[in-house]
Amino acid sequence: MxxxxxxxxxxxxxxxxxxxxxxxxxxxxxxxxxxxxxxxxxxxxxxxxxxxxxxxxxxxxxxxxxxxxxxxxxxxxxxxxxxxxxxxxxxxxxxxxxxxxxxxxxxxxxxxxxxxxxxxxxxxxxxxxxxxxIINSYISKESLEYYTECHSIDEKEPKLPRGECVDELHKLLINSSNYSPCRIIKCIKLSKNNTLMNNAEKIIRTLNAFSIKAWKNDSQDCPNDILSFKLHYYKYLFEYLLGQKSRLNKKLESSDASSDEISQKLFELCLKQLVSEEEISLDGEKFKHRVFEEKFLRESIRQHPYKEQSALTKQMVTILAKAPIGGYPSALHVINSCLNGQRFNEFFDSSEKGEKKILECATCYSKNANAKICTHCKKVAYCDQFCQKVHWSIHKEIKA
Ligand SMILES: [Zn+2]
Ligand SMILES: [Zn+2]
Missing domain, CATH: 1.25.40.20 (Ankyrin repeat-containing domain)
Incomplete structure (x- = not known):
């Protein structure tokens, strides 16, 4: 040298x-x-x-x-x-x-x-x-394109359609450190030509196969449990949307609602459910909390197929078992820190005190430098009108 x-x-x-x-x-x-x-x-x-x-x-x-x-x-x-x-x-x-x-x-x-x-x-x-x-749980476009081809004789057609669907799914799966279900569902709703929701069944099959593959992780000697859980988590969200959609379809069977109208209603319904609050009491204090969302997120961990073997999921379960609903940390805190590769000790040390420079959206919890503060109460902020509208049903009750 x-x-x-x-x-x-x-x-x-x-x-x-x-x-x-x-x-x-x-x-x-x-x-x-x-x-x-x-x-x-x-x-x-x-x-x-x-x-x-x-x-x-x-x-x-x-x-x-x-x-x-x-x-x-x-x-x-x-x-x-x-x-x-x-x-x-x-x-x-x-x-x-x-x-x-x-x-x-x-x-x-x-x-x-x-x-x-x-x-x-x-x-x-x-x-x-x-x-x-970040590197180990990164999802490349090529890794998704793998599913646009058949890989066994049992497969009659590829799991995933080419083109727009892959592009939009890739966009959804990368590029955020916030795994709030509201944020992700908002992104699904805003996908080009509603392609993500229209292909939900195919996407679920793809995410399932991909999650199993990440767990087996043939290229390295240990399972990639962050990637495996991440893919499982997105699959869980799509399954939730699809479940609500079939319920809605049955309800609207006799009406002449178009599929576009049903889609609109679906997103409205799911987002409303996620931001809905219930009164709970914790340590002698009564307050309103997003109980549905908290339980929904805890269930996503419970449904991870490798939760018995995965060190990551085991750790999430242990932490949340000690945290009451409405207490600290929330399931979203735990999921975010796990998927962003933070170590738990760091995560617990990070204090929430001090002036926050970047505002957090009250609906989807995105940290947004351009968030707009509610002009009525000046107490909450939103990414945009979309997030404000979703939160309105609750926010107007608070104001009343
Ligand atoms: Zn307000
Ligand atoms: Zn938002």
Whole structure:
């Protein structure tokens, strides 16, 4: 290795100005430099073969990473001396937003560096646990496309239709750290041409097969229980919607409601049910709580087919067994922290005190920088009108 460095010193190459800017953390200048196309090459390298994207990924400059990718930077560039990819750099530095960004742009998770380690293995080595879990439970489009083909002679047709359905399902399954059922059902409702609800049965079969596959996890020696539970959880939500739909269909059989109208009613009904509140008393205090949602979420854990074997689900069950309904932590807290790969000790240490800068939606619990505060009471906030409308039935009671 030393010999190579010597050689490089004998014939010095001129490196691009961008590396000076990045090294000196002149982030805005670096951004504008790239934006005005001053890079000699989008994937130019420094004297270690590192590209600007890899450099920015390690430093956690998300905007620069986005810009570089939009300008065609190679997410999987293999020029780095030690064989480090942009994903490895982001994962080692535990820059979780960039890890997700790179994965969304087809970063190769199987690629190994000169010592034969993948990005997840490198991150694990330095205890970047959030990154490890994001990578390991990431759902690539290819992994869904697998189900658009038949894989055994018993299969008469593929589990999943090609095209729009795969695109919309992929969009649903990635890209959020909030597993609130309201948020997910809202996304299902907003899918293009209602394609997710129209293909609900096929999606359920796909998610089921995929969840089992993740549990068996043939490529590695231990089950991927985060991914397996995540897929099971989405399947559970689709089953809930489908169950409500058939109930609604029966009820509206004699009416002349169109399938579009039934769909609208379905989402309205389910979301209303999830935000509905009941009065409970806990530690001598009476208050209203989303009891249906809490029980609904606890049931999702109970229905996990591997709950006896999975360390993850066992842990969730143990924690929730000690937490009364309405107490801390809620099932959503537990599911969110598990699926985001947080360790439980961290999760319990994180105090809720202090000023919250980013508001949380009262309906879907999304942390939303653009959330709008209710103009009537100025006490709650919503992502948008959709979330406000869903919550209205309860909110007007509170105001009364
Ligand atoms: Zn209000
Ligand atoms: Zn919301």
């Amino acid at each position: 030393a010999r190579i460095n010597c050689l490089k010193m004998e014939t010095p190459k001129k490196v691009d100005e961008i590396f000076v800017l990045l090294k000196e953390s002149r982030v805005e200048e670096a951004f504008n430099y790239i934006k005005s196309d001053k890079l000699t090459k989008i994937d130019c390298v420094d004297d270690h073969g590192t590209t600007p994207l890899q450099y920015a990924a390690f430093r956690g400059h998300e905007d620069i990473c986005r810009l570089l990718i939009s300008k065609g930077a190679d997410v999987n560039a293999k020029t780095q001396d030690q064989g480090y990819s942009a994903l490895m750099f982001a994962a080692i530095a535990n820059k979780v937003n960039i890890v997700s960004l790179l994965l969304d742009n087809n970063a190769d998770t199987e690629y190994t560096n000169v010592i034969g380690r993948t990005a997840a293995q490198m991150a694990s080595f330095v205890n970047s646990n959030e990154s490890v879990n």
